[in-house]
Amino acid sequence: IAPAARISNAWDTKVGGTLADALSCNAVVKSFGAEAREDGRLMRVVSRWRRRVNRTWLRYNTTAAVQLGVLLCLRSAVIGGAVLLWMAGKASPGDVTYVLTSYYVIHAYLRDVGMHINNLQRAVNDMDELVAIHGEPIGIVDAADAKPIAVTGGHIVFDAVTFHYGGHRTALYDRLSVDIRPGERIGLVGRSGSGKTTFVKLVQRLYDVSGGRILIDGQDIAHAKQDSLRSQIAIVQQEPILFHRSLAENIAYGRPGVSRAEIEQAARLANAHEFIMRLPKGYGTLVGERGVKLSGGERQRVALARAFLPDARVLILDEATSSLDSESEALIQEAMERLMKGRTAIVIAHRLATVRSLDRILVFDRGRIVEQGNHATLVGKPGGLYRSLFERQATEFGQLSAAG
Structure with a gap:
């Protein structure tokens, strides 16, 4: 999911940049009668953004479906194994009840862990650009001994x-x-x-x-x-x-x-x-x-x-x-x-x-x-x-x- 999310987030930024560029230069666009041209430019950017967001959405849902499928297979194996042991006389009804109860508790935790991991991954991807901006070094830094300056004469x-x-x-x-x-x-x-x-x-x-x-x-x-x-x-x-x-x-x-x-x-x-x-x-x-x-x-x-x-x-x-x-x-x-x-x-x-x-x-x-x-x-x-x-x-x- 992460690589696709990074690309779709980058295109989300490009959509905002294209809109800001056209709106801030509104007077120039009107002066040259270029509204249709700017609409077309925005549509091209939005189309590429839509394809990449759709790919990210599909990957996210596919991953969630696979995780759910794995859990269902695990549930079937545990329940089937417990029933087979009971039918073979190797497990009492209490053993089967204990296994099923324990599994349902563990299953709920596993499902929650998978959901939180997916949400965390999406949050991390959405924060990538903000973290990169935060990591940019400051161009002009105050010296360690910097003090307020008093400008009294202007020399x-x-x-x-x-x-x-x-x-x-x-x-x-x-x-x-x-x-x-x-x-x-x-x-x-x-x-x-x-x-x-x-x-x-x-x-x-x-x-x-x-x-x-x-x-x-x-x-x-x-x-x-x-x-x-x-x-x-x-x-x-x-x-x-x-x-x-x-x-x-x-x-x-x-x-x-x-x-x-x-x-x-x-x-x-x-x-x-x-x-x-x-x-x-x-x-x-x-x-x-x-x-x-x-x-x-x-x-x-x-x-x-x-x-x-x-x-x-x-x-x-x-x-x-x-x-x-x-x-x-x-x-x-x-x-x-x-x-x-x-x-x-x-x-x-x-x-x-x-x-x-x-x-x-x-x-x-x-x-x-x-x-x-x-x-x-x-x-x-x-x-x-x-x-x-x-x-x-x-x-x-x-x-x-x-x-x-």
């Missing part, structure tokens, strides 16, 4: 950091050193794949460095408790993810237990209060899975409000104004300026207009910082990478304006 130092992803032989960062002062607003720019996103992931300790160390306010984050570190870093992602809960719960996620007045104040600072109050249930409105009931700009403003509440000293903005209309971008840019005030801010940007007002811009290229300085310094550097990127974007914008 971030990359001290000769070397890092490479597990499957890559070449290091992305080779002895990278950066010093970000408390309250400094830093922009990270560069081509895709140059190491900008990895920089902020290392600050959050989503990966461990291969060499060197990262310090926040003089404390090595490798010796800090992960939950303590991340709870003191506010982040607004490029694609904000909201829970299928009320707007109030989403805003308060980084600091549960806050009052309604504090939630509303955070929403006002993020320019989100007005659109929330226009909704039928206001702050009690459910936003749908991943926030699908809100527009991109509305989701982004809710994510900004969520970042206001913890009052963290370190702030990460990952391309927070991308793919938005000009009105939403202006509102979010205004909220970002409020959010960055008094905090150490790291801003990842592809649209260089986002970083023009920042204190310092780090220009990445293949894991190295090739240029750094403010916008005026970098744009005035002949042959510089930042100037090249800026001129290209300015040219594209000019062409779009002319075409409009």
